[in-house]
Structure formats: C-alpha cells, structure tokens
Amino acid sequence: MSVEVFYDDDADLGLIQGRKVAVIGYGSQGHAHALSLRDSGVDVVIGLPAGSKSRPKAEEQGLRVLTPAEAAAEADVIMILAPDTAQRGLYAEAIAPHLAAGKALFFGHGFNIRYGLIKPPADVDVAMVAPKGPGHLVRRQYVDGKGVPCLVAVEQDASGNAFGLALAYAKAIGGTRAGAIRTTFTEETETDLFGEQAVLCGGAAALVQTGFEVLTEAGYAPEVAYFECLHELKLIVDLMYEGGIARMRYSISDTAEYGDLSRGPRVIDSRVKEEMRKILGEIQSGEFAREWVAEDEAGRPNFAKWRAEGAAHPIEETGQKLRAMMSWVDRPITETA
Ligand SMILES: NC(=O)C1=CN([C@@H]2O[C@H](COP(=O)(O)OP(=O)(O)OC[C@H]3O[C@@H](n4cnc5c(N)ncnc54)[C@H](OP(=O)(O)O)[C@@H]3O)[C@@H](O)[C@H]2O)C=CC1
Ligand SMILES: CC[C@](O)(C(C)=O)C(=O)O
Ligand SMILES: [Mg+2]
Numbered sequence: 566m567s568v569e570v571f572y573d574d575d576a577d578l579g580l581i582q583g584r585k586v587a588v589i590g591y592g593s594q595g596h597a598h599a600l601s602l603r604d605s606g607v608d609v610v611i612g613l614p615a616g617s618k619s620r621p622k623a624e625e626q627g628l629r630v631l632t633p634a635e636a637a638a639e640a641d642v643i644m645i646l647a648p649d650t651a652q653r654g655l656y657a658e659a660i661a662p663h664l665a666a667g668k669a670l671f672f673g674h675g676f677n678i679r680y681g682l683i684k685p686p687a688d689v690d691v692a693m694v695a696p697k698g699p700g701h702l703v704r705r706q707y708v709d710g711k712g713v714p715c716l717v718a719v720e721q722d723a724s725g726n727a728f729g730l731a732l733a734y735a736k737a738i739g740g741t742r743a744g745a746i747r748t749t750f751t752e753e754t755e756t757d758l759f760g761e762q763a764v765l766c767g768g769a770a771a772l773v774q775t776g777f778e779v780l781t782e783a784g785y786a787p788e789v790a791y792f793e794c795l796h797e798l799k800l801i802v803d804l805m806y807e808g809g810i811a812r813m814r815y816s817i818s819d820t821a822e823y824g825d826l827s828r829g830p831r832v833i834d835s836r837v838k839e840e841m842r843k844i845l846g847e848i849q850s851g852e853f854a855r856e857w858v859a860e861d862e863a864g865r866p867n868f869a870k871w872r873a874e875g876a877a878h879p880i881e882e883t884g885q886k887l888r889a890m891m892s893w894v895d896r897p898i899t900e901t902a
C-alpha cells in the first residue's frame with residue numbers, strides 16, 4: 566500500500582497565516598512549533614498555566630503568553646502540545662469552553678483522541694501534525710532551511726478543508742520541506758507508541774544496558790564497554806539512517822557483517838518478536854493507555870522508581886566521565902527551550 570506524501574508546493578501557507586494559532590505548551594514540540602510558525606508569518610499566542618516554568622522561556626523569545634483558557638478563547642486554531650497525560654484535564658477546563666463552530670483543534674500526537682479521552686464537538690476541525698522527530702531537531706532543521714517529515718491526519722472535517730489547514734500548518738513548521746505523509750489518528754498513535762516502546766527508546770535502551778552489563782560483568786573495562794555498546798551505536802545508526810541496513814553492512818568489516826548476520830537473530834529471536842506482538846496488542850486494545858493514565862493519576866510511583874533505577878545504572882556514570890572528554894558530544898539538552 567503506497568502512502569500519499571505532500572511537499573511545499575502542495576500546501577497553501579496562506580490558510581494558516583490567515584488564522585490565529587494558540588500553541589498550548591512550550592516544551593520540546595511546543596517551542597519548535599511556536600517559533601517556526603512565527604517565523605513563517607503566522608500570528609501565534611502561547612497558552613501556559615500561570616505558574617508554568619516554561620513561561621520565561623517563551624517570553625524571552627518575544628512570544629505573547631496567556632493562560633491556556635485565554636489563548637484558546639482568542640485563537641481559531643488551537644494546537645495542544647502539553648504532555649499527553651495533562652491533555653484531558655486541560656481540554657475540559659481551558660479549551661472546551663472556548664471551542665466554537667469554525668475553530669480547529671490540533672494535536673502533535675493522537676493519544677487522547679485515539680483512546681477517547683478527549684471528545685471534541687462535531688462542529689470543529691480535528692487534525693494532527695506530528696513531526697517524526699524530537700522537537701529540538703524540528704526547530705533546528707527549520708532554522709537550517711530544512712525540515713523533519715511530519716504525519717498529517719484529520720479525525721473530523723467540519724470545515725471541509727481540515728486537511729488543507731493541517732498541511733499549511735505542517736508547511737509553517739518545515740514539515741512539507743521534507744514531506745508530510747497522510748495517515749490517521751489510529752495509525753499514528755499505535756505505530757508511535759509501538760516504535761518508542763519496542764524499538765527506539767525501550768528496545769534500544771534495554772539492548773545497550775544489557776550489552777554493557779554482559780561485558781562489565783565478564784570483567785571488561787566499563788569505558789571500553791561504553792564505547793562498544795553506546796557510543797558507537799550512533800555511528801552505526803547514522804549509516805542506517807543515510808542508506809538503510811544495507812548501507813551500514815556495506816561500511817562495516819566482513820567480520821562484523823558475518824557476526825551481525827549470524828548472531829543478530831540470536832539476540833532478537835522469536836521470543837522477542839512474540840513479546841513485541843504482545844506489546845502491540847496492549848497498544849491496540851487500549852491496555853497500555855489505561856495503565857499509563859492510571860499510573861499518572863496515582864502520582865507515577867512506578868515511573869519515578871524506574872526512572873531513578875535507569876539514572877543509577879553504571880553506564881550513566883561511565884558515560885558522564887567519557888563525554889566530559891568529548892567536547893563535541895556533550896551538548897546541552899535544550900538550546901531554545
Ligand atoms: N517530545 C517530542 O519530541 C515529541 C512529542 N510529541 C507529542 O507532543 C506533545 C507534547 O510533548 P512534549 O513536547 O514532549 O512535551 P514536554 O513535556 O516537552 O512539554 C510540555 C509543555 O506543556 C506545558 N504544560 C504542562 N502541563 C500543562 C497544562 N496543564 N496546560 C498547558 N501547558 C502545560 C509544560 O510546561 P511546564 O514547563 O510548566 O511543565 C511544557 O511547556 C505530546 O502530545 C507528545 O506525545 C510528538 C512527537 C515528538
Ligand atoms: C520516539 C519518542 C517520541 O515518539 C518522538 C520523539 O517521536 C516521543 O513521544 O517523544
Ligand atoms: Mg514519535
């Protein structure tokens with residue numbers, strides 16, 4: 566099945582330049598969207614609670630900051646870029662009372678719509694512009710005249726041109742420079758959750774930590790283990806990113822390639838694939854969403870415990886020492902937010 570991809574020439578920037586956009590939240594995605602929308606000539610206002618620690622960051626960039634309710638009342642396109650778990654309460658308190666026919670409600674991820682946590686009225690457009698990359702990269706690419714590919718979806722087309730409006734928004738943040746792919750809220754949500762849990766974040770972090778543990782428990786120096794299991798991963802992934810797995814295999818030695826082909830499937834075996842299928846099933850059935858919402862409502866006890874355990878893993882201390890020797894690597898986490 567082929568996907569539809571849209572580029573700059575397919576999008577009419579005028580559609581979003583003619584609207585007032587409220588960006589609710591000013592974190593990883595929020596700052597990138599807001600600054601790039603503004604630089605694309607769009608009238609932007611930021612919505613943040615009175616005590617939010619993001620307020621000074623937005624104000625330093627010369628953006629106008631209101632409360633979420635004030636911003637939602639003023640704007641006719643409302644992009645929700647607060648944490649997924651905060652969105653349901655935020656929507657009920659600050660956004661729903663200010664939605665009116667003709668307005669548009671936008672998301673950067675489909676979680677709350679896919680799992681029925683937010684149910685917008687029928688007379689507003691509901692769309693998604695989801696960059697396929699972290700917010701800081703979205704902004705950096707925009708500033709460099711490039712873009713991060715986006716997924717664009719429409720859940721509800723009250724105006725008859727919700728997709729055109731979403732494409733215009735994607736253009737304003739640089740997404741159509743790289744390509745905007747049409748999808749659905751369900752496809753974006755389920756694949757995004759699966760990717761971050763099984764491969765990109767959960768899978769990759771567990772693979773790296775486990776490799777590091779096996780080497781150090783066998784008596785090898787943590788510094789050497791760090792290079793082998795974490796540092797060089799970027800170099801290998803960069804090759805995959807540029808030309809796929811085939812390009813990576815072309816660049817590595819024959820010895821590495823034979824080890825890759827003969828041993829890789831033993832590490833990621835049929836048991837791992839079965840577990841990945843179970844994880845996908847939990848996402849599709851809503852089990853993961855229910856678990857995460859309940860964890861959040863309970864004050865995130867497991868999240869805090871697992872986060873602390875991860876931070877205390879010996880690979881972090883080794884990495885901190887080694888990265889201090891690599892001035893070109895130890896960049897601050899955020900540059901613009
Ligand atoms: N991180 C990423 O790169 C990606 C994120 N997404 C999606 O984008 C959305 C935003 O995620 P992300 O950018 O990571 O979020 P962050 O955690 O980086 O930032 C959240 C922002 O929302 C603010 N905020 C918190 N609570 C509220 C509230 N009740 N009302 C208004 N603002 C609030 C925070 O303020 P404060 O500083 O005060 O906490 C902060 O400015 C999510 O839907 C996520 O799934 C999609 C693609 C990639
Ligand atoms: C991979 C994590 C992500 O899905 C992302 C940056 O795209 C997220 O939710 O942060
Ligand atoms: Mg993602």
Ligand SMILES: [Mg+2]
Nearest residue numbers: 674757758761
């Ligand atoms: Mg995600």
